[in-house]
Amino acid sequence: MVLSESKDANGRSVIHDCATTALPAHFEQVAYWGTRTFLGDYYKTFGHGSENVQQSVTKALASPAQFKSTLNPGPFVVEDENYNYISARWPGDAELFAEEIIKLFESFNKIV
Template sequence: MSTPTSKKRILMVLPNKDFDVTETSVPWHIFTKAGLKVDFCTGHGLPGECDSLLLTGVIFGQLGAAKEAKQFYHEMCESPEFKNPKKYSETDFMEYDALLLPGGHAQGMKQYLEDTVIRDKLIPFISNKSKVVGAICHGTVVLARAIDPSTGKSLLYHRKSTCLLKYMEKTAYFITAWKLGRYYRTYQIYVEDEIREAMSDPQHQFQAGTRNLCGSLDEQYAYVCEDENYVSARWPGDAYLFAHTILAKISNL
């Protein structure tokens, strides 16, 4: 018998700074509205700091989070759970029904994307089919870099996944590089290339969805990829569908 949704718990794993406003606040809003308890953990055990340019506008007041997402973000920041996160090292991931790995692209994300504690705790979590893992945008890199000791392969080696697509990353970089340099390029390698390299058969495993640079609150242009207990999405424009898909999986546990 499945447990009522109101009894379910979800853990949002955040970098110390530079996480994406929409990819965190929209799922938080949808989960809490549905009665889930959402806890947070960071590397230093202090409240995480978002990429502040997404609140003010990346360039000329544009390319930032939408008004609704910013409202959700400010509400999330006032929640006792956000104000009192645990450290990665002190958090028992297995106490939760679902794990959310959000994205972001500014340089502060490297602390989170390169953390081995997260990877080590993620491996047994995703192996448990009664748990759900959601990763969006750069969050998918955490799975790509997590190596299952039983196989010596990435957690994405046999899984289908999407991620921040190369044309999305290139477009944002080319539009803003003249002013912000490598702000939109976290690493030399594109996210899509790293995800594909982690797969055994990327031609069949990698899922791009419909080409889109619009985003939509009504999910018209959104896309998520589902592979058993793993849900992945590409960018902030997918955040609503991403959260609703995870919620449906959690509700059916």
């Protein structure tokens, strides 16, 4: 979300041209409606009635096709090699996300 809202000198999102992922709408909705009775708006990222994270991020992209996702809850990351950019969806992706970030940094060390 932070990168989708961060703008470049032209006023476009800094991830405008990247392939990316984020919290899928389906994941957010299941958590929100499954817990709303006893947790209120806690699991809705921006509160009841707001758009979901997937919608917010997709609007910042040049094309909706750049948003990559899966409903498989197993670890999932998206790497855009053109921009040395790696994204993940939720805490279940954290270990794979960290491993991919480390590989990216290690590849830079081989160049230097």
